[in-house]
Amino acid sequence: xxxxxxxxxxxxxxxxxxxxxxxxxxxxxxxxxxxxxxxxxxxxxxxxxxxxxxxxxxxxxxxxxxxxxxxxxxxxxxxxxxxxxxxxxxxxxxxxxxxxxxxxxxxxxxxxxxxxxxxxxxxxxxxxxxxxxxxxxxxxxxxxxxxxxxxxxxxxxxxxxxxxxxxxxxxxxxx
Amino acid sequence: xxxxxxxxxxxxxxxxxxxxxxxxxxxxxxxxxxxxxxxxxxxxxxxxxxxxxxxxxxxxxxxxxxxxxxxxxxxxxxxxxxxxxxxxxxxxxxxxxxxxxxxxxxxxxxxxxxxxxxxxxxxxxxxxxxxxxxxxxxxxxxxxxxxxxxxxxxxxxxxxxxxxxxxxxxxx
Numbered sequence: 001x002x003x004x005x006x007x008x009x010x011x012x013x014x015x016x017x018x019x020x021x022x023x024x025x026x027x028x029x030x031x032x033x034x035x036x037x038x039x040x041x042x043x044x045x046x047x048x049x050x051x052x053x054x055x056x057x058x059x060x061x062x063x064x065x066x067x068x069x070x071x072x073x074x075x076x077x078x079x080x081x082x083x084x085x086x087x088x089x090x091x092x093x094x095x096x097x098x099x100x101x102x103x104x105x106x107x108x109x110x111x112x113x114x115x116x117x118x119x120x121x122x123x124x125x126x127x128x129x130x131x132x133x134x135x136x137x138x139x140x141x142x143x144x145x146x147x148x149x150x151x152x153x154x155x156x157x158x159x160x161x162x163x164x165x166x167x168x169x170x171x172x173x174x175x
Numbered sequence: 176x177x178x179x180x181x182x183x184x185x186x187x188x189x190x191x192x193x194x195x196x197x198x199x200x201x202x203x204x205x206x207x208x209x210x211x212x213x214x215x216x217x218x219x220x221x222x223x224x225x226x227x228x229x230x231x232x233x234x235x236x237x238x239x240x241x242x243x244x245x246x247x248x249x250x251x252x253x254x255x256x257x258x259x260x261x262x263x264x265x266x267x268x269x270x271x272x273x274x275x276x277x278x279x280x281x282x283x284x285x286x287x288x289x290x291x292x293x294x295x296x297x298x299x300x301x302x303x304x305x306x307x308x309x310x311x312x313x314x315x316x317x318x319x320x321x322x323x324x325x326x327x328x329x330x331x332x333x334x335x336x337x338x339x340x341x342x343x344x345x346x347x
Contacts, residue, residue, distance in 0.1 A: 139311050
């Protein structure tokens with residue numbers, strides 16, 4: 001990856017803009033599907049609570065895009081402490097992610113290949129953090145969707161019609 | 176444009192990460208599910224194998240015509256059987272990606288249902304949506320299943336409560 005050209009990086013950035021927008025809309029649906037009354041749910045004592053998990057998703061999905069925008073990976077907290085309900089987190093997440101995607105589209109190609117260190121573990125061209133962020137978000141969003149089912153909440157459609165969405169569709173058809 | 180080498184590296188890496196939680200499924204729990212509306216563990220594992228198998232379908236032909244009337248989802252007889260099928264699909268996907276040109280990766284691929292085109296996008300985009308993202312999503316679900324069964328959860332993108340020494344971590 002170290003010999004990536006600016007032109008290749010720009011192509012890769014453009015390639016990821018589509019799934020970033022698409023997946024972000026789905027992520028918002030899953031975050032806001034968590035009932036406020038179940039925000040403390042966790043499947044095991046060793047697990048994050050639903051609120052902790054959805055805050056992690058919202059923060060890191062933005063953080064990885066901002067790694068490209070800023071040319072560096074930061075662990076500084078970015079999500080406001082005041083966002084303590086799924087709706088509040090969702091609102092913050094969606095607004096910030098949309099703005100980040102807009103800025104991302106305008107990053108000069110030369111900046112996309114700047115080497116970025118990840119906590120001393122590895123160094124990648126900045127643009128590669130889009131892939132890592134996308135995968136990281138989808139992984140934790142999958143976990144959150146399993147929380148939703150286990151806590152008895154409704155699961156929105158993610159990569160196909162969910163059980164609950166299918167039931168709602170059938171109910172609407174017969175109404 | 177994205178190259179087949181980049182796609183192959185990503186596909187192989189994610190398949191290797193996915194195999195770890197699959198291998199932790201308890202042999203006697205394939206029928207377990209966390210909720211009556213959920214996949215059983217066996218169904219979830221089977222679906223993950225299908226996600227990986229899309230790579231072969233996407234890079235092996237210009238289109239895939241799905242016939243829901245004849246579709247019979249794979250159901251593993253055992254965890255060993257599941258892993259064998261997963262490895263077979265992962266290797267088939269890697270072979271298809273190795274044989275493909277970068278030009279082909281950026282050309283259109285079509286998903287049909289009973290002969291009717293339902294979706295058309297580049298193979299690279301289709302691989303991302305059908306194989307990579309879809310697989311990662313269900314792998315995330317699988318880790319929660321393991322947690323609910325008190326099975327040690329392997330790291331995917333960072334340490335877990337059971338394996339805190341993984342090489343990556345992120346804070347919120």
